[in-house]
Amino acid sequence: MAHPGFFQRQASARRNTGLLVVLFLAAMVIITLLVCLVGYLVTRSEYTGLAFTDWLLSRHGLYTAIAVVALIGIGSLIRWADLSGGGERVAKMVGARAIDPVTRDTDERRLRNIVEEMSIASGISVPDLYVMDHETGINAFVAGYTPGEAVMVVTHGALTQLTRDELQGVVGHEFSHVLNGDMRLNVRLIAILAGILMIGQIGAFLLRTSFHRSHVSSHSSRDRRGQAVFGLVGLALLVIGYVGVFFGRLIQSAVSRQREMLADASSVQFTRNPEGIAGALFKIGLKGGYLDTTSHASDMNHMCFGESARMKFAALLASHPPVQERIEAIQPGMFARLRSRLRDSEPGSTLRSVGYRGSAASAALAEGAASGFNAAGPRASTSPLNTQPSADLSTTVGTVNKGSEDYAVDLLNRLPSTFRNLLYTRAGAIQLCYALLIYQLPQSSQQKRLALVTADALFAPNADLLDKLLPALTSLGEAVRFPALELAMPALRKLDPDERSQLMACTEVLIRADNRLSLYELAMHTFLRRHLAADSAHVIPVRHRSYRTVTNQLQVLFSLMARAGAQQGMESQRLFNEAMAGFTAAGQHTELLETVSIKHLRDALLVLNTLSPLLKPAILDACGHCVLADGEIRTAEYELIRLVADQLDCPMPPLAA
Numbered sequence: 198m199a200h201p202g203f204f205q206r207q208a209s210a211r212r213n214t215g216l217l218v219v220l221f222l223a224a225m226v227i228i229t230l231l232v233c234l235v236g237y238l239v240t241r242s243e244y245t246g247l248a249f250t251d252w253l254l255s256r257h258g259l260y261t262a263i264a265v266v267a268l269i270g271i272g273s274l275i276r277w278a279d280l281s282g283g284g285e286r287v288a289k290m291v292g293a294r295a296i297d298p299v300t301r302d303t304d305e306r307r308l309r310n311i312v313e314e315m316s317i318a319s320g321i322s323v324p325d326l327y328v329m330d331h332e333t334g335i336n337a338f339v340a341g342y343t344p345g346e347a348v349m350v351v352t353h354g355a356l357t358q359l360t361r362d363e364l365q366g367v368v369g370h371e372f373s374h375v376l377n378g379d380m381r382l383n384v385r386l387i388a389i390l391a392g393i394l395m396i397g398q399i400g401a402f403l404l405r406t407s408f409h410r411s412h413v414s415s416h417s418s419r420d421r422r423g424q425a426v427f428g429l430v431g432l433a434l435l436v437i438g439y440v441g442v443f444f445g446r447l448i449q450s451a452v453s454r455q456r457e458m459l460a461d462a463s464s465v466q467f468t469r470n471p472e473g474i475a476g477a478l479f480k481i482g483l484k485g486g487y488l489d490t491t492s493h494a495s496d497m498n499h500m501c502f503g504e505s506a507r508m509k510f511a512a513l514l515a516s517h518p519p520v521q522e523r524i525e526a527i528q529p530g531m532f533a534r535l536r537s538r539l540r541d542s543e544p545g546s547t548l549r550s551v552g553y554r555g556s557a558a559s560a561a562l563a564e565g566a567a568s569g570f571n572a573a574g575p576r577a578s579t580s581p582l583n584t585q586p587s588a589d590l591s592t593t594v595g596t597v598n599k600g601s602e603d604y605a606v607d608l609l610n611r612l613p614s615t616f617r618n619l620l621y622t623r624a625g626a627i628q629l630c631y632a633l634l635i636y637q638l639p640q641s642s643q644q645k646r647l648a649l650v651t652a653d654a655l656f657a658p659n660a661d662l663l664d665k666l667l668p669a670l671t672s673l674g675e676a677v678r679f680p681a682l683e684l685a686m687p688a689l690r691k692l693d694p695d696e697r698s699q700l701m702a703c704t705e706v707l708i709r710a711d712n713r714l715s716l717y718e719l720a721m722h723t724f725l726r727r728h729l730a731a732d733s734a735h736v737i738p739v740r741h742r743s744y745r746t747v748t749n750q751l752q753v754l755f756s757l758m759a760r761a762g763a764q765q766g767m768e769s770q771r772l773f774n775e776a777m778a779g780f781t782a783a784g785q786h787t788e789l790l791e792t793v794s795i796k797h798l799r800d801a802l803l804v805l806n807t808l809s810p811l812l813k814p815a816i817l818d819a820c821g822h823c824v825l826a827d828g829e830i831r832t833a834e835y836e837l838i839r840l841v842a843d844q845l846d847c848p849m850p851p852l853a854a
Contacts, residue, residue, distance in 0.1 A: 224444035236261040273392030284341030284348035293327035298621030304356040317605035320848040322686035336486035338500040366474030369464030397438010404431035449499040453516040467597040482520035590821035591814030601850035616669040626685035632666040675832040697729040716833040720840040740807040750801035756790035758823035802844040
């Protein structure tokens, strides 16, 4: 049976989007009624005999309601459009600086190493890294619409005040948000809050305008009365704006609190070190995580590792559970142990300020257990991958286990520094794509293949760079191919659309040179096409909730998998029939396809990605059944399955040796 954790959390994230819409509409209705009440009181003398309900249906009432709804909608749409740039736009909005991949700053290099280890171990592309240089508080967040274009932002305080284990715990927490689909929900919430707060901003503007006009000019008594009414309306709208703030924070709290607890639990699973994230949380309780240099701190509150903005009624409106509650949910008794370690160095009043404002730790532990997380200790709930993984490959999706993490650390340690640094540059990442397609050929054949690439400047084969890449690929073997591509993705994402198209054209020349298509060539081309396409950052909507409507696409995928896992024709047909049996009605017959082209596979995977998340694990398990028919799995076969998982937005750990 497929492990439900990752796929159920994906489905939950999509349901939360619906909850967000409902809460937004409820807040809009209440704010509209309040503004209409102000309009009714201002114009009451003109409609002395009308009750409020009758006034709402009058011309003035309808116009007022329409105007309020339009203002809220426009405010949200403007911010939505502003954030269409994804994670990079959010990072720039808060004034964060991109971290140079080859930085010599010790703290920044430590962060990059941790993030790269987690990326390789979880099977997702390395996110772009940013730092808020002027923020001394301890905080972090991830932003973006898809894992492929995610960014991670940390404060300078997090870089300098956390130990490596604590920073790793924070990174694990943020990776959980990437894997579980929380990022796009969080970005959308920023846009929705902007609309809700629009009325209060208009009220503040009217109030300031009224006071300014009363001080700079003299008017008749009638004008002064008009200004007074103008100011009172502004004051009323400002008060209503605070009602909007209240509802906005309430929405943040409703959407965010449970997911923060789950992210804490998954961080423990990822790192197998409960003291890492617990120590980071304790330091936030001591020193704070507030963002003081950006005006968007309250907008970002639900996205951050800890509370980023000060607020009243924190017990009700905070986007995160109290620090002590989060620490106790990670491991009972952990908070007391952390506090006792600091009794000799911190004042008692400071330690007591890391207060406990609730008693839901046991409930949070139950939530973690129900979601497949082991929040009570360092043992992960899934077994590490090896060269003979379980046929239920979907159990590994969205997890980081001991085998994959150890593999990631070992791989990064074995990468030559020159090779690794080249992956951080555009030129080096482009040459890596060429090197991956030719490194197994004899040297004379390599030169002939490269001669077919006739591009100029940046995309021309570079002998000097290739001489530094090819030996490393040869010595490290096949298992390094996809991790190397994941490390190179931040540099490849910096290519503009025309350059991305040129890169794809050049790699296609090398792939077609021998008139054969290997499994790896198919996987690599499809991977690059997906992550470098113009719409790669777009959220894929659910369009299919039944396998019945995607039978043709399943036929394409399982034809390829059956041929990859079998050695002879009859075996291929048997594997294909077994794979399709779980997705077709009794008596329905489908044929094994003779050939599967790159285009057919890409089109099929695009459609299958629009399935409901809960329908995807069975597809991955059927693929695993095909390639494990002979009792083992080759690197090329596993790369193909990882490709399918990647195209279905289901990140899968690497095959650990």
